[in-house]
Structures are given as C-alpha cells and as structure tokens.
Amino acid sequence: MRREEIVHAAREVFSAKGFRNGSLSDIAERVGITHQGVLHHFGTKEQLLVEVLRDRDTTGRAALADASNPRGARFLHHVLNTVTTNTRRTGIVQAYTVLSAESVTEGHPAQPWFRTRFTTLRQDLAEALGEACDAAEPVAREELERGAAVLVAVMDGLQVQWLLDPGAIDMTAAVRMTIDALLTSWGGRPLGPA
Amino acid sequence: MRREEIVHAAREVFSAKGFRNGSLSDIAERVGITHQGVLHHFGTKEQLLVEVLRDRDTTGRAALADASNPRGARFLHHVLNTVTTNTRRTGIVQAYTVLSAESVTEGHPAQPWFRTRFTTLRQDLAEALGEACDAAEPVAREELERGAAVLVAVMDGLQVQWLLDPGAIDMTAAVRMTIDALLTSWGGRPLGPA
Known part of the structure; x- marks a missing residue:
C-alpha cells in the first residue's frame, strides 16, 4: 500500500520536474515519510523510476484488457x-x-x-x-x-x-x-x- | 591543435568506455595534460562530448564533399x-x-x-x-x-x-x-x- 503511494507520488514528481530534477525528498514529502523511507522501499531513484514505468505499462495493459484484449x-x-x-x-x-x-x-x-x-x-x-x-x-x-x-x-x-x-x-x-x-x-x- | 588532440582522445575514451564511465582524467592522460587542463579548454565534460559529436558530423560531411555533395x-x-x-x-x-x-x-x-x-x-x-x-x-x-x-x-x-x-x-x-x-x-x- 505504502509502495503504491510512493510510486504514484514519484510519477507526479517526475512528470512535473523530470527525472533528473525531481528529488527523492520531493517524493518523500508528498507521502509524508523521509527520504530514507523511500530508499528503504526502493533502494535507488533509478529503481523507483523503473517501478513508475512498470506501473504505466500495467495501467495501459489493464485498459487493454477492458477493451477485451x-x-x-x-x-x-x-x-x-x-x-x-x-x-x-x-x-x-x-x-x-x-x-x-x-x-x-x-x-x-x-x-x-x-x-x-x-x-x-x-x-x-x-x-x-x-x-x-x-x-x-x-x-x-x-x-x-x-x-x-x-x-x-x-x-x-x-x-x-x-x-x-x-x-x-x-x-x-x-x-x-x-x-x-x-x-x-x-x-x-x-x-x-x- | 591542442583542442583537436583532446577531442580525438575524448572520442577514443568515450568509444571504449562510454560517456558515463570515460573520465576527464582518462582523456587528459592520453594527451599528457591534467584534468584541469581539459576543463580549461572545454569547460565541462558535456561540452567536450558536444565537440566529439560535432567533429563526427564534420568528418561525415567532409566525406560527403569528397563524393561531390x-x-x-x-x-x-x-x-x-x-x-x-x-x-x-x-x-x-x-x-x-x-x-x-x-x-x-x-x-x-x-x-x-x-x-x-x-x-x-x-x-x-x-x-x-x-x-x-x-x-x-x-x-x-x-x-x-x-x-x-x-x-x-x-x-x-x-x-x-x-x-x-x-x-x-x-x-x-x-x-x-x-x-x-x-x-x-x-x-x-x-x-x-x-
């Protein structure tokens, strides 16, 4: 649940500021946890972005399934x-x-x-x-x-x-x-x- | 002349190690100057890579000119x-x-x-x-x-x-x-x- 919140916050931050400028602190702040808390869940900023991209693909595929594949x-x-x-x-x-x-x-x-x-x-x-x-x-x-x-x-x-x-x-x-x-x-x- | 030497050294280093792993020190060493000496000529590593890319394009265009445009x-x-x-x-x-x-x-x-x-x-x-x-x-x-x-x-x-x-x-x-x-x-x- 917490992981999902972080991924959604990361998507918003990367969308608004880009990957380079969007910081882990920005993301942590939105979820109300610390920078260290985000690292605890995902290890690195790169790994968090991989999750954002995977989530994007999964959402796209869910939309596809709705449209009967x-x-x-x-x-x-x-x-x-x-x-x-x-x-x-x-x-x-x-x-x-x-x-x-x-x-x-x-x-x-x-x-x-x-x-x-x-x-x-x-x-x-x-x-x-x-x-x-x-x-x-x-x-x-x-x-x-x-x-x-x-x-x-x-x-x-x-x-x-x-x-x-x-x-x-x-x-x-x-x-x-x-x-x-x-x-x-x-x-x-x-x-x-x- | 020195600039040209540095650009050629940079091309070799970036080709062998990639942009991220190829360091200014590697490049400086090939030309026999210091890391600071490279920065003096190009300001940043990114700028040096722009010169490598420009040089690639210029070489390509010279080949084109040989082939009568x-x-x-x-x-x-x-x-x-x-x-x-x-x-x-x-x-x-x-x-x-x-x-x-x-x-x-x-x-x-x-x-x-x-x-x-x-x-x-x-x-x-x-x-x-x-x-x-x-x-x-x-x-x-x-x-x-x-x-x-x-x-x-x-x-x-x-x-x-x-x-x-x-x-x-x-x-x-x-x-x-x-x-x-x-x-x-x-x-x-x-x-x-x-």
Whole structure:
C-alpha cells in the first residue's frame, strides 16, 4: 500500500520536474515519510523510476484488457492512442526517454527491464502488424519483426525530437504514417479509422 | 591543435568506455595534460562530448564533399552507409544515445546543438526523400518533412534497441525498410542498389 503511494507520488514528481530534477525528498514529502523511507522501499531513484514505468505499462495493459484484449488493427489503434496520450504527459515521456537511453550504459539497474520490454513489445507488434496486414500473401515473420523494431524505434526517436521542439513534430501523425507505409509496402491496406 | 588532440582522445575514451564511465582524467592522460587542463579548454565534460559529436558530423560531411555533395537517392545511400559504420563504433553510438536523451532535460548544455542538428537533418532528409521519390505526382512538403522526422527517429530509436540487444537488430536493414516503405507509399520506387 505504502509502495503504491510512493510510486504514484514519484510519477507526479517526475512528470512535473523530470527525472533528473525531481528529488527523492520531493517524493518523500508528498507521502509524508523521509527520504530514507523511500530508499528503504526502493533502494535507488533509478529503481523507483523503473517501478513508475512498470506501473504505466500495467495501467495501459489493464485498459487493454477492458477493451477485451484487442489484436491486429485494433492493437495498432491502441498504440496510436497511447502516442496521443503521451503528448499530454511531458514529464513521463521525458523520464522514459532519459532512462531508456541511460539504460544502455554498463551495469545500469534498468537495463534488464528495458531489454525485456523491447523484446516483448517487438513480438506483440510483429503479431499485430501481421494480422492487420490483409495482403494476398502472408508477410514473412522476419519482415514483420523488422517492421516491429522500426515501429518501436519511431515512437522512441520521435519523443526526443518532440521534447526538443514540440511545435515541429506531430507524433501521432508520424507514427500513423509509419504504420501505413509498412502495411502498404507489404501489399496490405493502410490502417483506416479506429 | 591542442583542442583537436583532446577531442580525438575524448572520442577514443568515450568509444571504449562510454560517456558515463570515460573520465576527464582518462582523456587528459592520453594527451599528457591534467584534468584541469581539459576543463580549461572545454569547460565541462558535456561540452567536450558536444565537440566529439560535432567533429563526427564534420568528418561525415567532409566525406560527403569528397563524393561531390550527393543529393536525392545518393544522399539516402550515404545515410545507410553511416548506419552501417555505426555498427562498428559502439562507444560513439552509446555516447550519442545517452547525450541526445539527456539533452531534453532543462538547461542541458547540449540542448541547442541537438535542436539545430535535428532541424537541419530533417530539412536535408525531406529534400533527399523528395528527390529520390520519382513518383508521378510530387509529394507534399509536409509529407516529406514528416517522413524525414520518421527516418531520423528510426535511426535514433534503433540504436537504443541495438545497444541493448545487438543480435536482435539489423540497423541497416531496418532503416532501408523504412526508406523503401516511405518511398513506395508515396507512389515512388524503392531505393535500389547504391
């Protein structure tokens, strides 16, 4: 219960101030405990952020379950909705961007989490792209997996450009362009309305 | 002259150890000066890394000039070659990934450099995509700019996935897939051989 409170407080602090500037003391204060109390529960600030990101994913997945576990084109529409939601939560996007990049450095505590997350996300997206693509010939699994890696990369890479220059980047339109270009290049139709 | 030596030493150190673990003392030692001497020339470690990145871009552009300033499809082939080269310089890719993400945080010293770099790169790529796409109808500028943002995002986002799981990601094939999907979705032909 206390852990959950801390994760929610951390999400608010990281959203408002970013990962670097949001301090453990800010988070502790919101929950009414000490800085040491937060460390007791999570060990490090990085680990706490991993929990915030995991919580974000779990919440997203709960919303998916409500929508009776969408597949194929409906899953891709869910992805587009997430991108649109992200344009209204700069702090979380900033925290995700900084932490995912930091995670590539040796021994970073978030590294296993991101590695697993990317693998799972690529598999789910490869499947969704294959199902959404109603081409005459089925698309080779290798092509779908490559397309999934492209799609994940576009979402992540756009966040960096968008955070630096929000007016220049329409993230939802750019991700949709990528999905449609992939589907049509495989002989399928573009995604169409939700 | 001394500045140039320091930048080259920094590139080697960041390539071998990454940005976080490569220290100013490591760099200073290679040039035979003190840690303070490096700070005297560059102010901060972040600023020194900006110089390493700028130097990388300048070298890339010099190679371009040698190739008589390629445009259109030839420029896109140059981009693909750069992606392939990147698979052989993990340290620089890691440093670029970490620093570009860090730059989105408030007041980061590399922020203006990255903002300008992304704007220029999107413009150059929008032009190259438009020239490479020999479709019957010219592609709208807005579409080309969105496609350019997608292409930059794919290159950056793939680096994160590749650094975490090199065996799972073929960066060159994925970037080529993106270029071809964009060109064909606009009614053009895929890129073809170099």
